[in-house]
Amino acid sequence: MSVQRYAHPYIPNSAPEVKEKMLTEIGFSSIEDIYADIPGELRLQEKMNIPKALTEYELERHVNQLMNKNQTTKENISFLGAGCWPHFVPAVCDEINSRAEFLTAYAGEPYEDKGRFQALFEYQSLVAELVDMDVVNVPTFDWAQAASTALRMAARITKRTELLVSKNIHPDKLLIIKNYTSPDLTVTSIDFENETGSLDLNDLKAKLSVDTAAVYFENPTFLGSVEVNGQMIADLAHAAGAICVVGVDPISLGVMESPANYGADIVCGDLQPLGVHMHYGGGQSGFIATHDDPTYVMEYPSRLFGIAPTEVEGEYGFGDVAYDRTSFAKREKGKESVGTQTALWGITAGVYLATMGPVGMEEVGQGIMQRSQYAAKQLSSIPGVEAKFAAPFFKEFVIDFSQTGKTVKDINAALLAKGIFGGVDLTEHYPELGQCALYCVTEVHTQEDIDTLVAAITSIL
Amino acid sequence: MSVQRYAHPYIPNSAPEVKEKMLTEIGFSSIEDIYADIPGELRLQEKMNIPKALTEYELERHVNQLMNKNQTTKENISFLGAGCWPHFVPAVCDEINSRAEFLTAYAGEPYEDKGRFQALFEYQSLVAELVDMDVVNVPTFDWAQAASTALRMAARITKRTELLVSKNIHPDKLLIIKNYTSPDLTVTSIDFENETGSLDLNDLKAKLSVDTAAVYFENPTFLGSVEVNGQMIADLAHAAGAICVVGVDPISLGVMESPANYGADIVCGDLQPLGVHMHYGGGQSGFIATHDDPTYVMEYPSRLFGIAPTEVEGEYGFGDVAYDRTSFAKREKGKESVGTQTALWGITAGVYLATMGPVGMEEVGQGIMQRSQYAAKQLSSIPGVEAKFAAPFFKEFVIDFSQTGKTVKDINAALLAKGIFGGVDLTEHYPELGQCALYCVTEVHTQEDIDTLVAAITSIL
Amino acid sequence: WDEPVIFELSQPGERGVEVPPVEPQIVETVGDGISSLPDSLLRKKRPNLPEISQYRVIRHYSRISQEVLGSDFNVEIGQGTCTMKYSPKINERFVRSPKMAELHPLQDESTVQGMLEMTYQLDLYLREISGMDKFSFQPGSGTQALFTQASIVRKYHEARGEGEQRNEFITTHFSHPSQAATAAVKGFKIIYVPADENGYPDLEALKxxxxxxxxxxAVANPEDTGIYNSRIKEFTDVVHAAGGLCCYDQANANGLLGITRALEAGFDMCFFNLHKTFSVPHACGGPATGAIGVTAELAPFLPGPIVDFDGERYFYKRDLxxxxxxVRSFYGVPPAVLRSYAWVRALGADGLREVAEIACLNNNYLYHKILQIRGASAPYIQGRRLEQVRYSWQQLKExxxxxxxxxxxxMIDFAHHYWTSHHPYVVPEPFTLEPTESYSMAELDEYVAALTHISQEAYENPEIVKTAPHNSTGHRVLESVLDDPDQWCITWRAYLKKTAQG
Amino acid sequence: WDEPVIFELSQPGERGVEVPPVEPQIVETVGDGISSLPDSLLRKKRPNLPEISQYRVIRHYSRISQEVLGSDFNVEIGQGTCTMKYSPKINERFVRSPKMAELHPLQDESTVQGMLEMTYQLDLYLREISGMDKFSFQPGSGTQALFTQASIVRKYHEARGEGEQRNEFITTHFSHPSQAATAAVKGFKIIYVPADENGYPDLEALKxxxxxxxxxxAVANPEDTGIYNSRIKEFTDVVHAAGGLCCYDQANANGLLGITRALEAGFDMCFFNLHKTFSVPHACGGPATGAIGVTAELAPFLPGPIVDFDGERYFYKRDLxxxxxxVRSFYGVPPAVLRSYAWVRALGADGLREVAEIACLNNNYLYHKILQIRGASAPYIQGRRLEQVRYSWQQLKExxxxxxxxxxxxMIDFAHHYWTSHHPYVVPEPFTLEPTESYSMAELDEYVAALTHISQEAYENPEIVKTAPHNSTGHRVLESVLDDPDQWCITWRAYLKKTAQG
Known part of the structure; x- marks a missing residue:
């Protein structure tokens, strides 16, 4: 090691006199003794090509310089959504999730980490009210993982192997589901109706079979429009002996009915809209919900925190429900796998729901619908620009620029120059739709933001 | 009140049904009953002209919009100092002072607020090592207040009424001292030598008398150069029966001798350099230090936290030392006054010193001197630009632009256009110096920053 | 936690943070930097600070932070007259932004227009609330605001040639100790108006x-008893008739926002504690702001500079x-101004009034409940309390x-706290509660339940109360040590010297 | 604290935050918005969420946060194999900046060059550390990295037409449960190589x-015993000879940075837990990142997209x-990448190696001390431990x-914690300690002192140990309830239903 008189601030025992003292205590002559078991040919001979250490102040300047090369959605007006959405994050959420206690905790027991168990139990309970179901898990990585696991749960319960998945989901999510469910399960896409974006019921009927483990669709769909035939799809699935899995945007549930009430057996979705910043996609966090049916509960791979009495009368305790399901207990014989996922975002979503309350959730949902409808209407009033689907939608909608003679790519480039991040370009994944873009409008957008967009597009065309 | 169905988020009991319940419980028919004692002619009749409430998201947008009208010292290169200085603030300082426990506490007792007492006791102890004295107070408002109080302490101890104050202090500080010590004490300024910026010993000798309660000077001085005659000034003061009060920049004390060791009886200064952001001047925080002499200790108006045993063997307890001195105990018969001052910055300064350690304080002091000397040297190499004083300095120094034919004001305007905040213009307060500016260079400045400044000035002239 | 004093964590060779290195070319140009100092000014030995790695510093302070019962953690209604209300978290985000934290007070005005605008607007809002004509945010606390008032009083009379003659400052026993103390610093003789049997200052005595x-x-209204003096205008009239000024201590303004103002009550100046009434967190005792407002006649006496607006840009007016x-460096404590500005904007005119009303409602609810506790009473006139009450345990003691x-x-054993009273204890065995608008009814009930429980204990098993605390991390401190010069230890180095084994 | 469940704090009419209002002109244009929904999709009744004011929400969560023993508070060396090292606070400031938090993953690449640059540079650093040729940061944890490895293994053999045939995945009993579990999800049959009497995987058995x-x-080296398998290259040679791939679980890499690499040991891929080895805080269990690195041959199998650099600008390469x-939405967890980038830059090549060396030194110091505690032992070969040890209380139990x-x-009574072991318990009565480089000698001594004290108690007064915890805010939970479908309550609504008084 390099000769230095003082320890690195992060490595207390690199102080030379301490190091010496510890080596003496354990009877080693140098740290090399510890590595005696690593054969010479496996030892790294040269020094790693990594820049030399920066002091904290240098680091601060350096990283800030790099970060300043980023342009944020707050410095611009952004209409990007598609699986990661701009929503209002109450300061309370950040206050709680930045508390060092939560931030630096990991895997303590229900005694020294009672607060962690309680916070996650509360998160489960709060989301349960939103989806109107009695069981919610500790968060998964993201919605795609939640959907994948929900489908695997369905396959285990039904002992069937075919998954019917609406084509109207995020293309990346389909990739994730396919990789996660292969090789033993097969994924078949179900078309959507070109007019409304809803699931094509005929296609569904044609593909349902005795092998169908589950039917998966989303509401609202990836392309924004709501799925009005939820109950019918669920009924068809159930009639075929399949399980109905529905993905949902939880921030819509203040105004939209929970899938639990139109036939969903398993509900999943992403918690990011509930008080988590976008973090360049790092804010995603999935949840799964079911009824309190042991058949379903025992198929969760995730930890499920439960409330239970303690030795002390009236005191609440918390702990793992049915731990023996998990791969922690049973390795490959457990249900899929469990490990670090996105607990902090679960706690945050709980804080968000407790802060917003029933009225807040209703108001935010309604406000989003009003704003997005206004935006769609104003955009459609531009000559050559039109809304693609004739169906109700929640916060996202597809705008078709085909008649303008310009590509989405060109339009977005021109918008970017004006400080606007235009809607997600759909031409790569949905070429059949023409020059379409998916616009996202939420409670963070003011009328002025929307009017600015409309004026900008008008001036570009 | 306006009719609304839900409480304001900050006012839980404004929920209509709760309000009703509480009124009923106490037997009032309306809130107006509570105000029955306020005569009609004193009741405000019209509604206040204050804009209507913003929701949190609106507030966030609104305030950020306003704050974005500010240009920070991080977005520009700033050489402003003069009583509020840019220094490196370790992230640890912000981590601790933003902990809600410290942020929202106030005036608890040593039992439920043991941590507050301990943190402030530790701050006192850490600053004590820096100044090499045994008593340090809970922070005052700022250095100016610390100096004012130190001078009043000296007057009470000596029972004299004249204060001799170096002219080489911040003009605002002089205003504060004058107001604080009037009407019963008088303040007389002592000149400084034009060549070096040091106190004019002849002027001092001429003004010392049997009425002199205290002599006050600073090191480094307001105009940057160090006071090399500290011991001589102290000796002269003591010979006249006066107390020697010295103001000091604590970040200099890793390399500079503490005034305690050249005769100071009372040392004071500002804690802002020790881990507190500038906050547009809101980061200022004063301290006073003395030896552990009851004559001095009993004259402090501030709280002094002490360590003491408890009922439990070996346990530390904390509490107020000699509480009966204070105006809390004795009102106008106590020593001056005590109240909320700047405790959080004291705790922060403690965290800073504990983090920096003895080596850090030495290195930061040395690094500042090297950088500021480099800057002075490079600036002086520009034709027509020169350092005003031929004396050593710590982090600030006066640059004389008189020979360039341009005013400091014009130069600073031109620098501002280039993203540089030039040194503080001294022409208003020290017209006798000519077109001079006070430049501040610290460990936050890189060589590149300094070279950029030099190039900019060269191009302007 | 039973955490050592930080010096005990020192391990030579450790360090908490490194200092940015100096570029080689600088060293080449100027050498070691410190040789320029004369030997007498060179530090001879390093300060005896502890050497601790970064993580351990954090662990130390994080642990002791958990031994602080901040108002985010308890039902902090026991800081009577000190209004521990909710400080919204969004405001903390604002002040921690570099757009606030990294401003230098001497920047060109063109680069701080946002800060100046907020300052000026808050001035306008406070004018609406008080009726005064101009505010300064320079005083760094209520005490410094009181001092500023006393300073203005002196300067005012000096300007009129009555500086020497008018040397009496009249106040009350219920006033904050700093009221008398700061006026005394400004050389005034302190005269107390006694309280009458109902707790009001005695008007006849004043005459x-x-x-x-x-x-x-100088007076607060209501005083810390929470009793509003409805004849206040008569008081100010009497003083004005005698040629004196009237200073309003509005530390207790929380129940009055939008209800009644300083102007109509005849005051020449007043101040608001932004860190109390306007929701700036107390931060263990500052930094804070006592915003002082004056009538147009007194505006030229304010400490400078003052923010003004010419219709286009905001600027500092320096010719007062x-x-x-x-009274305080630069402009006071701008982060407090920012927080208060944001708080007012989050409430609006209606919300501010709701603050006052609910603060009073909460207090009357609490008052009603506490009078039902055995051994507790509220001296002076019955009823008629606004936003706080000074209670007494005299009966309990007897x-x-x-x-x-x-x-x-x-109370600490129940994670609650209360403050007794300023000295002298005009009300015997005092405790002063001010619930503010920030706490829910359920929380008030919880607090009352704890007091009720303790009262029961006192009657049934007084020892348990007398020997408290039982659940604190700290136990009873031997307080006599703190008053003995031979034993007190104000710093760790003094402790080491005084407790050294001989 | 004895804090209620949040639903119990509900007071109808309260609210924690208001929602931004919709402009009147929008309402005029589109009406109420929700009428566009068919009746079947309109929510019939509001969700039964609690109604709580903002301050009380904060108080609730702040209080329960204090019931969480995060690593900022205790000497967190008991999370064996989970490396609770110091997560520098400066890095938290970076990730909380809007420049990170407010980025959308589908922004134009030109607007996220800073983020892409840090990602690409971190890739380069990890290549240096491992010898691999390309990293993906998409996996959201170690488990997901293991799953990604298994997915690549399957795809690799499929691409070579051996997908059906090669269906056996060989691992060890000391591996993380997710190792076997994720491979099983990918349809593999799990085969275990037994450990020999010294704790090494048995090479002959593997053959x-x-x-x-x-x-x-797939194997870790060292495994959770802390014993480095010096014949590892022979293992990978055997597997390669049989046509299999070799996957390196580097969850235990903390003692190896700059010392030895995956490449030379013959691995085709490996992963690092950024949330362990590279100092991203665990956050109660994620979000996290398991950065997966592969050889050039396997690079086209990685999950996409991958950040690349053309000498001028950074961009996403999508044609893999x-x-x-x-495996995870978008690009994984970018804040973890940022933190790790900053951490590596704060250490440099020398510092990383110092991390490894001191982590091992600390562990050997701890190992030395713990073997002196009565009743404790460390099964398998004596000595030769790197960065952690799996100990046993078997003797104590006997x-x-x-x-x-x-x-x-x-241990909780002393504010310490340890983790036992993954299942099955190959080592009886296990406890696994990994001190990392972050704790001082004094802290290690404190931890050992607590264990020593408890061992003494066990021999002298075992009841006190068996009935622990005594100082926790919570008491022993009746665990049977949690395994009984009729009694378990996974949500508050289920609790209300199942405990309803009939």
Missing amino acids: GLVSERTAAF KNSIGK DTGVTTYDVQRR | GLVSERTAAF KNSIGK DTGVTTYDVQRR
């Missing part, structure tokens, strides 16, 4: 006290003819021997 | 297990020929009846 020596009358000079200090320590 | 059915061999697709669970609960 007998005013004279050509009267500099000013009779300014007392300055019945059980348990004092207000005992109850105070026992 | 008997490999065949044309072998898809891969054999990509397994995706002597006193006190189990590792009892000691674990008793």
